[in-house]
Amino acid sequence: MDVDARVEAWASLQRVEGLRPRAFVDLLKAFGGPVEIRTASRTSLARVIPAETADAIRRGAEPAALERTLKWLAADGHWLVAWDDAHYPAALLALPDPPPVFCYAGRRELLNQHAIAIVGSRNATPRGIEHAEAFATALSDAGLTILSGLALGIDSGAHRGGLAGSAGSIAVVGTGLDQVYPPSNRPLVKRLASDGGVLSEFPLGTPPVKANFPRRNRILSGLSRGVLVVEATLASGSLITARFAADQGREVFAIPGSIDSPFSKGCHRLIRDGAKLVETAADVLEELGLGSAEPKRTALPHAGADANDPAGRVLAALGHDPAGVDVVAARTGLPADVVTATLVELELGGRVALLPGGRYQRSGA
Amino acid sequence: MDVDARVEAWASLQRVEGLRPRAFVDLLKAFGGPVEIRTASRTSLARVIPAETADAIRRGAEPAALERTLKWLAADGHWLVAWDDAHYPAALLALPDPPPVFCYAGRRELLNQHAIAIVGSRNATPRGIEHAEAFATALSDAGLTILSGLALGIDSGAHRGGLAGSAGSIAVVGTGLDQVYPPSNRPLVKRLASDGGVLSEFPLGTPPVKANFPRRNRILSGLSRGVLVVEATLASGSLITARFAADQGREVFAIPGSIDSPFSKGCHRLIRDGAKLVETAADVLEELGLGSAEPKRTALPHAGADANDPAGRVLAALGHDPAGVDVVAARTGLPADVVTATLVELELGGRVALLPGGRYQRSGA
Numbered sequence: 001m002d003v004d005a006r007v008e009a010w011a012s013l014q015r016v017e018g019l020r021p022r023a024f025v026d027l028l029k030a031f032g033g034p035v036e037i038r039t040a041s042r043t044s045l046a047r048v049i050p051a052e053t054a055d056a057i058r059r060g061a062e063p064a065a066l067e068r069t070l071k072w073l074a075a076d077g078h079w080l081v082a083w084d085d086a087h088y089p090a091a092l093l094a095l096p097d098p099p100p101v102f103c104y105a106g107r108r109e110l111l112n113q114h115a116i117a118i119v120g121s122r123n124a125t126p127r128g129i130e131h132a133e134a135f136a137t138a139l140s141d142a143g144l145t146i147l148s149g150l151a152l153g154i155d156s157g158a159h160r161g162g163l164a165g166s167a168g169s170i171a172v173v174g175t176g177l178d179q180v181y182p183p184s185n186r187p188l189v190k191r192l193a194s195d196g197g198v199l200s201e202f203p204l205g206t207p208p209v210k211a212n213f214p215r216r217n218r219i220l221s222g223l224s225r226g227v228l229v230v231e232a233t234l235a236s237g238s239l240i241t242a243r244f245a246a247d248q249g250r251e252v253f254a255i256p257g258s259i260d261s262p263f264s265k266g267c268h269r270l271i272r273d274g275a276k277l278v279e280t281a282a283d284v285l286e287e288l289g290l291g292s293a294e295p296k297r298t299a300l301p302h303a304g305a306d307a308n309d310p311a312g313r314v315l316a317a318l319g320h321d322p323a324g325v326d327v328v329a330a331r332t333g334l335p336a337d338v339v340t341a342t343l344v345e346l347e348l349g350g351r352v353a354l355l356p357g358g359r360y361q362r363s364g365a
Numbered sequence: 366m367d368v369d370a371r372v373e374a375w376a377s378l379q380r381v382e383g384l385r386p387r388a389f390v391d392l393l394k395a396f397g398g399p400v401e402i403r404t405a406s407r408t409s410l411a412r413v414i415p416a417e418t419a420d421a422i423r424r425g426a427e428p429a430a431l432e433r434t435l436k437w438l439a440a441d442g443h444w445l446v447a448w449d450d451a452h453y454p455a456a457l458l459a460l461p462d463p464p465p466v467f468c469y470a471g472r473r474e475l476l477n478q479h480a481i482a483i484v485g486s487r488n489a490t491p492r493g494i495e496h497a498e499a500f501a502t503a504l505s506d507a508g509l510t511i512l513s514g515l516a517l518g519i520d521s522g523a524h525r526g527g528l529a530g531s532a533g534s535i536a537v538v539g540t541g542l543d544q545v546y547p548p549s550n551r552p553l554v555k556r557l558a559s560d561g562g563v564l565s566e567f568p569l570g571t572p573p574v575k576a577n578f579p580r581r582n583r584i585l586s587g588l589s590r591g592v593l594v595v596e597a598t599l600a601s602g603s604l605i606t607a608r609f610a611a612d613q614g615r616e617v618f619a620i621p622g623s624i625d626s627p628f629s630k631g632c633h634r635l636i637r638d639g640a641k642l643v644e645t646a647a648d649v650l651e652e653l654g655l656g657s658a659e660p661k662r663t664a665l666p667h668a669g670a671d672a673n674d675p676a677g678r679v680l681a682a683l684g685h686d687p688a689g690v691d692v693v694a695a696r697t698g699l700p701a702d703v704v705t706a707t708l709v710e711l712e713l714g715g716r717v718a719l720l721p722g723g724r725y726q727r728s729g730a
Contacts, residue, residue: 022715258623
């Protein structure tokens with residue numbers, strides 16, 4: 001990568017303490033670009049942002065740190081992706097507080113693919129991790145890049161599964177990209193950096209700091225069409241990601257589990273709060289409007305058969321020839337339990353007759 | 366029990382083929398009581414109901430069958446409970462098609478207690494049956510009589526659990542009360558008939574007929590404040606009971622489980638369709654408004670703190686002294702994940718500052 005003045009300006013601005021996304025927007029509006037901001041006078045900067053932040057911009061990044069960043073950027077497949085970059089994800093631009101610039105290692109073309117976040121507890125059950133992998137592969141094969149947070153457990157399973165599918169996987173991490181946390185995920189990070197991606201809004205050198213992870217989660221959810229929580233305790237950070245997703249207008253999906261498992265309690269809470277309960281990858285795709293449109297069975301047109309009136313539909317489908325529940329279900333397209341319940345009501349009301357063998361017939365009355 | 370003319374008239378009318386609940390109401394309105402109906406002329410009956418039904422009433426029940434009913438009723442704790450009986454359940458009267466009369470063996474005082482139905486698959490998992498028992502005992506101890514359908518699996522577990530609690534259990538069955546189906550539940554029926562109850566709208570002698578069970582389910586749900594489905598396949602009759610419950614304005618509760626288990630698929634479908642996901646008996650009681658009102662934590666009153674505005678509440682609770690997420694959660698009564706997400710947003714907006722150690726402070730801006 002050719003590290004030019006623009007990239008160097010972004011690398012420096014990324015390290016300015018106290019420069020919040022919204023102030024950054026104001027600066028870009030006022031000055032046009034990162035180089036213009038870096039070379040603006042203190043006086044003109046201070047018209048837009050607080051004086052102490054203007055001072056920090058004038059000082060610029062600490063030379064050793066900046067040097068390290070530029071060296072990292074010189075390597076193949078390492079990028080600084082800024083707001084004005086064609087590869088900057090459109091999904092992030094829609095957020096109230098998109099990161100002005102982030103570090104990225106990997107395939108930039110993945111940044112603007114449809115994506116879904118798959119997250120969950122670090123200490124998940126073995127079956128939960130298998131579910132994460134299986135959902136990730138199926139959704140990746142359906143064209144959704146799998147995002148997750150590189151934690152052990154569910155996150156790692158999601159990355160592996162996403163890489164195994166066709167749309168790949170991106171880890172959104174809470175440290176600088178020259179750090180790997182947890183260290184045991186070094187081989188996975190290497191695969192992601194070559195076949196998928198690794199993304200961080202934190203400057204190089206940022207160590208794992210607990211408080212940075214929730215902030216990272218807003219990027220994870222913001223990049224996604226939806227967030228799928230596979231297994232989560234009530235204390236899991238996945239619930240924070242899910243909450244960001246809901247606030248950002250993203251879908252939230254959760255996989256249920258045994259009421260005896262602490263790793264399902266977070267998912268159950270999400271479902272009670274309105275998350276979609278999903279059992280298969282197809283459920284997720286359908287909710288996102290990406291499902292392979294299952295052929296909808298529709299009622300045959302009958303005079304007087306209101307589509308919202310099961311009794312009318314059942315009567316219309318029944319006719320006066322005896323028919324069983326299965327036949328009526330097939331004719332109306334209604335689930336068997338709806339048909340059964342409706343037939344019982346109609347029978348009690350004397351409008352259909354129950355014949356030996358469990359078949360029904362319209363009655364004369 | 367003193368089998369008098371009134372009971373004999375009810376026993377006879379119960380056996381009239383084709384006499385539907387609604388026609389029965391019309392007859393009672395027209396003639397006042399069962400003896401009056403039995404002794405009315407064909408002509409006056411036929412003014413209210415079809416002529417062939419009037420003929421059937423005039424003929425009366427087959428003498429041997431009637432004899433058998435009267436003999437059964439002569440035994441201790443056996444009853445024919447009719448609309449005009451003080452023990453007739455008020456919950457059933459609210460249905461559009463209450464059974465005019467039903468057979469009952471057991472403690473009549475249970476018929477007007479608050480009740481909940483606990484149902485599920487016959488071939489449930491051992492853990493599912495344990496859940497049925499545990500929920501039933503806890504809910505019975507909370508004053509809810511446990512209703513179920515006497516099937517093997519979940520139903521039997523629910524009855525055992527209900528009997529172990531203080532409010533007992535009633536089986537609502539789809540056969541005549543002189544039949545026991547399944548036969549292996551004979552010991553359980555014996556316990557129910559002495560310590561709880563067994564109820565059927567079908568006349569004595571009615572064998573197990575598949576088509577009668579869905580019809581029975583509307584009584585099961587109708588008697589209940591709500592229906593709890595513990596484990597159910599997609600083909601389970603429990604889904605029919607749940608559907609009746611929803612139609613009757615009752616609450617529907619379902620226990621989630623592994624997405625790998627066919628016995629949870631019915632529950633998951635119900636949850637997707639709007640049933641309440643429950644993990645504990647306390648969840649059920651709370652939804653029914655019977656919970657031991659958990660002390661609700663409310664936000665401290667602060668000027669400008671809108672209860673629906675987490676950011677305002679968090680800011681108000683934070684003040685300018687550094688505080689961690691736990692402290693802010695305790696002060697606001699908001700869940701920790703809401704507090705964390707809100708603090709991240711506020712920090713990104715520059716309204717709070719993140720200090721070393723993960724504590725937050727209102728910032729001057």
